[in-house]
Amino acid sequence: MLDIKLVRANPELVRAGLAKRGMDALVDDLLRLDLDRRDRLTTVENLKNKRNVVSKEIGRLKAAKIDASNLIEEMKTVNDEIKKLDEEIRELEEKLNCMLLSVPNLPQEDVPVGRDEQANVEIRRWGNPPEFPFTPQPHWELGERLNLLDFERGAKLSGARFTVLKGWGARLERALINFMLDLHINQHGYTEIFPPFLVNQECMVGTGQLPKFEEDMFKVTPGEYYLIPTAEVPVTNLHREEIIDFERLPMKYVSYTACFRAEAGAAGRDTRGLIRQHQFNKVELVKLTTPETSVQEHEALVQDAEKVLQLLNLPYRVVLLSSGDMGFAASKCYDLEVWLPGFNTYREISSCSNFEDFQARRANIRFRREPEAKPEFVHTLNGSGLAIGRTVAAILENYQQADGSVVIPEVLRPYMGGVTVIK
RNA sequence: GGAGAGAUGGCCGAGUGGUCGAAGGCGCACGCCUGGAGAGCGUGUAGACGUUAACGCGUCUCCUGGGUUCAAAUCCCAGUCUCUCCGCCA
Numbered sequence: 253m254l255d256i257k258l259v260r261a262n263p264e265l266v267r268a269g270l271a272k273r274g275m276d277a278l279v280d281d282l283l284r285l286d287l288d289r290r291d292r293l294t295t296v297e298n299l300k301n302k303r304n305v306v307s308k309e310i311g312r313l314k315a316a317k318i319d320a321s322n323l324i325e326e327m328k329t330v331n332d333e334i335k336k337l338d339e340e341i342r343e344l345e346e347k348l349n350c351m352l353l354s355v356p357n358l359p360q361e362d363v364p365v366g367r368d369e370q371a372n373v374e375i376r377r378w379g380n381p382p383e384f385p386f387t388p389q390p391h392w393e394l395g396e397r398l399n400l401l402d403f404e405r406g407a408k409l410s411g412a413r414f415t416v417l418k419g420w421g422a423r424l425e426r427a428l429i430n431f432m433l434d435l436h437i438n439q440h441g442y443t444e445i446f447p448p449f450l451v452n453q454e455c456m457v458g459t460g461q462l463p464k465f466e467e468d469m470f471k472v473t474p475g476e477y478y479l480i481p482t483a484e485v486p487v488t489n490l491h492r493e494e495i496i497d498f499e500r501l502p503m504k505y506v507s508y509t510a511c512f513r514a515e516a517g518a519a520g521r522d523t524r525g526l527i528r529q530h531q532f533n534k535v536e537l538v539k540l541t542t543p544e545t546s547v548q549e550h551e552a553l554v555q556d557a558e559k560v561l562q563l564l565n566l567p568y569r570v571v572l573l574s575s576g577d578m579g580f581a582a583s584k585c586y587d588l589e590v591w592l593p594g595f596n597t598y599r600e601i602s603s604c605s606n607f608e609d610f611q612a613r614r615a616n617i618r619f620r621r622e623p624e625a626k627p628e629f630v631h632t633l634n635g636s637g638l639a640i641g642r643t644v645a646a647i648l649e650n651y652q653q654a655d656g657s658v659v660i661p662e663v664l665r666p667y668m669g670g671v672t673v674i675k
Numbered sequence: 676g677g678a679g680a681g682a683u684g685g686c687c688g689a690g691u692g693g694u695c696g697a698a699g700g701c702g703c704a705c706g707c708c709u710g711g712a713g714a715g716c717g718u719g720u721a722g723a724c725g726u727u728a729a730c731g732c733g734u735c736u737c738c739u740g741g742g743u744u745c746a747a748a749u750c751c752c753a754g755u756c757u758c759u760c761c762g763c764c765a
């Protein structure tokens with residue numbers, strides 16, 4: 253959420269930032285609502301002040317046994333006015349808030365401006381796509397032939413975009429989760445969190461999924477729960493409505509969770525294989541930082557995610573997303589794209605974003621520099637480290653052999669009972 | 676699911692409808708004291724919003740939302756959460 257005070261003080265800056273995202277116009281509506289609201293607020297606060305003063309006077313008079321019925325009558329009419337104004341203000345605030353909650357974050361200065369992924373900028377590449385003396389197979393064919401993936405039974409159990417992992421496939425999934433968690437905990441200094449997979453609406457608003465992207469979520473009945481689309485939601489919201497001590501920043505969390513996405517609007521895209529599922533596993537990195545360190549912590553977070561691909565020896569590239577391709581809440585976002593021989597292209601396997609104070613303002617996550625200092629909003633960041641299903645796909649495709657077997661990356665073998673190859 | 680108890684500031688804890696944003700304690704910050712530390716003493720210590728060049732001033736908030744009243748932490752209603760006992764359950 254943008255700061256209404258920023259909009260008020262610097263409307264041109266906000267307008268320019270939103271224009272980079274291909275939207276605008278709103279600023280004037282926001283300003284008008286804001287002005288209207290403040291105007292009425294001043295009036296009603298004066299009336300309330302009068303009520304408070306007179307009420308005390310009435311108390312005094314009654315204590316002195318003096319008649320106060322004329323004052324009491326006067327206050328009744330004042331109260332009617334207050335009630336009316338309060339209602340108007342409530343409506344204005346609701347409108348303003350609704351509007352603010354649907355305005356995306358402003359891009360950082362160095363984010364390339366463009367309407368979609370065409371304007372993304374490749375930052376660096378690591379590793380070389382493997383050369384195969386045969387036609388490389390897509391992971392779903394390898395996975396089915398090796399009896400690791402069962403798409404048909406996934407569909408039988410649940411429907412399209414659900415998959416069953418079997419035998420060494422299930423083991424590989426679990427190995428990757430543990431390998432990534434151990435890496436980030438032991439080498440990168442993150443604290444592990446295992447959160448609920450169902451959260452309330454406040455969490456979804458806090459990180460920006462709601463109110464705008466309701467159709468992307470699975471909502472659960474009975475109760476008012478949402479299935480988390482990413483661990484970002486529960487982990488960032490851990491500190492919702494809290495004021496954090498300065499010494500505790502930056503906070504670094506790593507969390508394995510299943511993730512659930514409705515994939516509304518993605519009909520027909522990536523219908524085969526593990527790339528786009530309604531349920532998938534992910535190890536997520538989340539940081540809470542001070543404003544002055546978030547840029548460097550963002551770079552460090554990207555490197556922590558890259559380390560996973562490097563240790564797995566999977567070729568990838570780092571892409572800086574354009575203003576139009578970034579997520580709603582992000583101020584800057586790097587995607588890690590892994591090489592997939594079956595697709596003969598790079599595909600997103602991690603998305604690392606700096607949200608600055610956008611989520612913190614929604615979720616009211618603050619910190620204090622000094623014991624007596626005013627609270628300030630933290631900056632929040634997160635990135636996949638990594639998406640497990642897509643990592644499985646990348647391993648199957650990059651490590652496939654001419655005979656259809658798949659070699660297990662060395663770092664995973666301790667997690668796979670020492671197995672070196674799946675045939 | 677049944678029965679009961681509770682929710683007050685960073686924490687503990689008081690609070691008869693009016694002088695209560697809230698006693699007291701702890702913690703914390705600053706100062707005094709000390710060779711230094713501790714103890715002791717003093718002062719200060721919620722947040723949001725509005726207004727102001729600023730110092731300030733005002734409004735709201737005692738779990739949340741309604742209601743009664745000129746006036747609510749205090750009375751009434753609904754809800755949420757926590758705890759205890761019983762039942763059920765991985």
